[in-house]
Amino acid sequence: MNTASAMLQPIQSDDIPLSERGPAPTRVVVAYGFWLFLLSDIIVFAALFAAYAVLVTRTVGGPSGSQLFNREHVFIETACLLASSFTCALSSLAIELHNKKYTYLFSALTFVLGIAFVALEFIEFTHMIVAGNGPTRSAFLSAFFALVGAHGIHVTLGLCWLVMMMAQVANFGFTARIARRLLCFSLFWHALDIVWIGVFTIVYLGAR
Amino acid sequence: MLGKLSWAAIPLHQPIPLVASAVVIVGITAVLVLVIYKGWLPYLWREWITSVDHKRIGVMYIVLALIMLMRGFIDAMMMRTQLAVAAGSAQGYLPPEHYNQIFSAHGTIMIFMVGMTFMVGLMNFVVPLQIGARDVAFPVLNSVSFWLTAAGALLINLSLVVGEFARTGWLAYPPLSELAYSPGVGVDYYLWALQIAGVGSLLSGINLTTTILKLRTYGMGYARMPIFCWTALASNLLIIAAFPILTATLGMLLLDRYLGFHFFTNDFGGNAMMYINLIWAWGHPEVYILMLPAFGVFSAVISTFSSKPLFGYRSMIMATMSICMLSFMVWLHHFFTMGAGADVNGFFGIMTMIIAVPTGVKVFNWLFTLYGGRVRFETPLLWALGFMITFVIGGMTGVLLAIPPADFVLHNSLFLIAHFHNVIIGGVMFGAYAGYTFWFPKAFGFTLHERLGKAIFWCWLIGFYLAFMPLYILGLMGATRRMQHYSEMSWQPLMVVALVGAVIILLGIILTVVQLVVSIRARQSRKVGGDPWNGRTLEWSISSPPPSYNFIDLPQVSAPDSFWLTKQSDKPISDQHHDPDDVTPPTIPSPSAVGFVTAFFAVITGFALVWHIDWMAIMGLLCIVITWLVYAWRNSDDNEVSSQTIETFDASSAKSQTT
Numbered sequence: 001m002n003t004a005s006a007m008l009q010p011i012q013s014d015d016i017p018l019s020e021r022g023p024a025p026t027r028v029v030v031a032y033g034f035w036l037f038l039l040s041d042i043i044v045f046a047a048l049f050a051a052y053a054v055l056v057t058r059t060v061g062g063p064s065g066s067q068l069f070n071r072e073h074v075f076i077e078t079a080c081l082l083a084s085s086f087t088c089a090l091s092s093l094a095i096e097l098h099n100k101k102y103t104y105l106f107s108a109l110t111f112v113l114g115i116a117f118v119a120l121e122f123i124e125f126t127h128m129i130v131a132g133n134g135p136t137r138s139a140f141l142s143a144f145f146a147l148v149g150a151h152g153i154h155v156t157l158g159l160c161w162l163v164m165m166m167a168q169v170a171n172f173g174f175t176a177r178i179a180r181r182l183l184c185f186s187l188f189w190h191a192l193d194i195v196w197i198g199v200f201t202i203v204y205l206g207a208r
Numbered sequence: 209m210l211g212k213l214s215w216a217a218i219p220l221h222q223p224i225p226l227v228a229s230a231v232v233i234v235g236i237t238a239v240l241v242l243v244i245y246k247g248w249l250p251y252l253w254r255e256w257i258t259s260v261d262h263k264r265i266g267v268m269y270i271v272l273a274l275i276m277l278m279r280g281f282i283d284a285m286m287m288r289t290q291l292a293v294a295a296g297s298a299q300g301y302l303p304p305e306h307y308n309q310i311f312s313a314h315g316t317i318m319i320f321m322v323g324m325t326f327m328v329g330l331m332n333f334v335v336p337l338q339i340g341a342r343d344v345a346f347p348v349l350n351s352v353s354f355w356l357t358a359a360g361a362l363l364i365n366l367s368l369v370v371g372e373f374a375r376t377g378w379l380a381y382p383p384l385s386e387l388a389y390s391p392g393v394g395v396d397y398y399l400w401a402l403q404i405a406g407v408g409s410l411l412s413g414i415n416l417t418t419t420i421l422k423l424r425t426y427g428m429g430y431a432r433m434p435i436f437c438w439t440a441l442a443s444n445l446l447i448i449a450a451f452p453i454l455t456a457t458l459g460m461l462l463l464d465r466y467l468g469f470h471f472f473t474n475d476f477g478g479n480a481m482m483y484i485n486l487i488w489a490w491g492h493p494e495v496y497i498l499m500l501p502a503f504g505v506f507s508a509v510i511s512t513f514s515s516k517p518l519f520g521y522r523s524m525i526m527a528t529m530s531i532c533m534l535s536f537m538v539w540l541h542h543f544f545t546m547g548a549g550a551d552v553n554g555f556f557g558i559m560t561m562i563i564a565v566p567t568g569v570k571v572f573n574w575l576f577t578l579y580g581g582r583v584r585f586e587t588p589l590l591w592a593l594g595f596m597i598t599f600v601i602g603g604m605t606g607v608l609l610a611i612p613p614a615d616f617v618l619h620n621s622l623f624l625i626a627h628f629h630n631v632i633i634g635g636v637m638f639g640a641y642a643g644y645t646f647w648f649p650k651a652f653g654f655t656l657h658e659r660l661g662k663a664i665f666w667c668w669l670i671g672f673y674l675a676f677m678p679l680y681i682l683g684l685m686g687a688t689r690r691m692q693h694y695s696e697m698s699w700q701p702l703m704v705v706a707l708v709g710a711v712i713i714l715l716g717i718i719l720t721v722v723q724l725v726v727s728i729r730a731r732q733s734r735k736v737g738g739d740p741w742n743g744r745t746l747e748w749s750i751s752s753p754p755p756s757y758n759f760i761d762l763p764q765v766s767a768p769d770s771f772w773l774t775k776q777s778d779k780p781i782s783d784q785h786h787d788p789d790d791v792t793p794p795t796i797p798s799p800s801a802v803g804f805v806t807a808f809f810a811v812i813t814g815f816a817l818v819w820h821i822d823w824m825a826i827m828g829l830l831c832i833v834i835t836w837l838v839y840a841w842r843n844s845d846d847n848e849v850s851s852q853t854i855e856t857f858d859a860s861s862a863k864s865q866t867t
Contacts, residue, residue: 022426022762029345033418040410040452047456047486051471058477135469139477142469146460168840181840 027180034184038191045195048147058139065207068128074204077120084113085193092186098174107166114159121152151199154192161185211820217371229369258799260347261756262332265354267651269329272358276321281717283314285710292707294693295700307692308375315378320405321361326640327501328412331440334647335416337747338434340425340763342794345418351803353412359807360405363814367397374398379487382472382480387465393818399458400814406455413447416440427765434745435518438525439504442532443497450493457486481546488539496535502639503570506592509642510574512741513589514581517769520573527566534563544615553612560610564603571596587661591642594669598634602627623683626676633672653752654734660723667716675709678702744772755857757794802839806832
């Protein structure tokens with residue numbers, strides 16, 4: 001805990017239980033609220049996963065997962081996203097140090113890796129749709145495109161957010177408000193990684 | 209250019225929708241003209257529309273709920289009059305396709321726009337005051353939530369004028385709601401209105417949960433929180449956990465309808481029962497999202513008007529949280545007839561009976577709170593007493609329906625309709641009215657007319673029994689829901705009794721408006737101080753109406769019912785301050801138009817999506833993004849309340865309370 005947020009805390013003694021120490025500092029409140037948002041977002045994915053599990057066998061004469069998915073392609077995709085989470089964490093460290101140069105550098109790397117992920121997914125989708133295996137082909141493919149596509153849209157929105165945040169850093173510097181937003185962004189980015197690990201395991205490795 | 213929109217969308221050849229939409233348009237225009245003519249617009253814009261004060265937003269939620277109650281009740285009256293006449297050879301005045309829209313709109317409006325809106329309004333107003341906070345955790349987001357809810361309400365009402373509403377029932381079950389069987393825009397109106405309002409509900413749930421868990425005042429541990437805050441916490445946790453399921457499910461149906469996906473279609477492997485499972489995985493928690501805050505209202509009302517601490521405070525918390533958990537384990541009882549087999553049905557039947565146990569605990573706690581108390585029979589307590597009797601009856605018919613074999617007989621009969629109106633009117637509506645009457649003086653500084661309040665209660669109570677007890681009997685006689693006409697003449701007398709009951713409830717609603725007008729006109733003589741009911745919790749320790757910053761010093765709390773204890777010990781609450789050196793001047797966030805502007809463009813986007821006007825939808829979304837970006841680049845931050853403002857407020861409220 002840095003000194004700024006420690007100063008916002010009321011005088012604490014150990015005999016006062018945590019729940020009775022009064023309102024939390026803004027940084028905690030914002031991060032907590034964003035965590036709750038992420039949980040709700042993960043429930044959206046849970047519903048999509050459930051739908052996928054129900055519909056995965058409903059290929060209706062169309063191709064199944066194992067006939068469609070190229071594991072090498074998906075492996076590179078996964079590697080990009082996981083690496084982007086690593087660079088995102090490095091940029092969080094740079095933000096903590098208020099180092100603009102490294103913040104830009106690692107955020108740019110995060111952005112490039114994220115774009116690579118989205119591009120690879122786009123290529124995969126296009127190939128499938130051009131071959132007549134789009135979401136309208138079967139209930140299985142509907143569920144596949146909705147689940148993986150929802151994740152892809154999240155990543156795309158995250159990339160837009162990242163660009164905006166870099167503009168804000170350039171504009172405002174590392175003010176408390178910008179720091180809170182950057183914290184929320186990194187939470188978001190890591191949450192997308194967790195969701196992707198579910199997608200990779202259940203959809204791609206679990207394909208039959 | 210305009211997608212599916214054409215002049216055919218205006219109901220020029222159907223007299224009833226035409227008249228209804230004309231009334232709506234004339235009404236809205238009249239209000240707008242009055243507001244502009246009287247020069248109220250700048251005031252409304254500054255003090256209400258752009259307000260981020262949780263109290264103002266709470267009041268606006270409740271105003272929206274009352275308006276939508278009238279809309280939803282007009283639908284109810286149309287159904288009841290239709291069924292009172294459409295027996296045997298008589299066909300009534302509503303054709304089936306119109307009748308189907310009416311019951312769909314009635315359910316959708318009453319649950320999402322009345323029940324939800326009313327409860328969220330009460331929680332918004334009361335929770336920060338009860339936990340000793342100056343506002344909710346994210347005040348601007350709160351305004352966005354409210355205005356998105358209002359945007360959803362507007363879209364539903366727009367369907368009256370331009371196009372049609374869904375004919376699929378309030379949950380829009382596929383395959384009926386799929387494009388193949390509902391090619392019109394009705395289902396699209398339903399879906400986009402609920403998606404927009406649903407985002408509002410979700411954000412509001414996140415906001416209030418964060419508020420309760422992170423912004424409690426000094427000394428307010430979990431076991432010192434007022435029960436209303438506990439039930440609000442449970443309800444908002446349910447919103448966070450359940451509303452995303454609704455968003456995802458409606459999203460899948462939208463993909464089916466707009467992009468030809470096959471989640472719930474009959475062909476290409478779609479599975480319609482998956483929709484019904486998913487929607488009830490949201491829908492059953494939703495029932496408790498509405499019900500739990502009402503339980504909290506009754507707890508506050510019963511203990512206040514018995515002048516006693518709530519009996520079994522900790523068991524009340526346990527009961528609330530177990531309902532919160534169990535509400536996710538009973539969804540299948542809404543469709544035992546799906547054919548899931550005896551084991552699955554048996555499990556969900558038993559779970560449903562188990563969830564009645566914590567509810568029973570609550571009823572006994574309320575009874576024991578009344579027992580031996582100095583009971584004052586004021587209007588809020590009447591609502592609470594009426595609730596206890598009515599809700600227990602509704603609960604018992606619910607347990608009856610939880611028995612799968614009995615459910616096979618009663619499924620989709622009027623018995624079911626009677627059951628859920630019994631718990632929703634007897635529980636949620638009575639709770640809404642109790643809370644409205646109880647906290648009205650806190651919000652405005654004067655009380656509602658007492659005798660009219662009692663008359664409203666008796667209208668609702670008697671009207672409810674007359675309207676819905678016949679429906680239980682009709683259900684046992686074999687009458688089904690959602691029928692526009694019946695050939696069995698022996699049902700008609702009971703249908704007429706139900707209509708009489710509905711008319712008496714209508715009288716109660718009219719009296720609600722009368723009460724409001726009478727009380728506002730007599731507000732000078734009805735003025736009260738900060739604590740009109742001899743209250744027990746922190747909201748009564750500050751002036752009525754409270755200042756924008758609620759508390760100058762955050763209070764220090766040492767027990768549940770802390771304000772009551774303070775009054776008993778004759779020690780002013782501010783003297784027990786936690787730490788005199790730690791006084792930070794209150795800050796309040798500046799007003800913001802972000803909520804209103806976002807909702808404005810959300811309506812445009814929603815309308816464009818309903819009618820497939822692509823360019824307009826893209827423009828609307830872009831405008832929302834630009835609004836947020838402008839907001840994200842703002843320079844100003846929260847305003848510190850100057851000591852001058854505080855002095856002015858103190859002087860004016862002291863003056864108003866002496867006159």
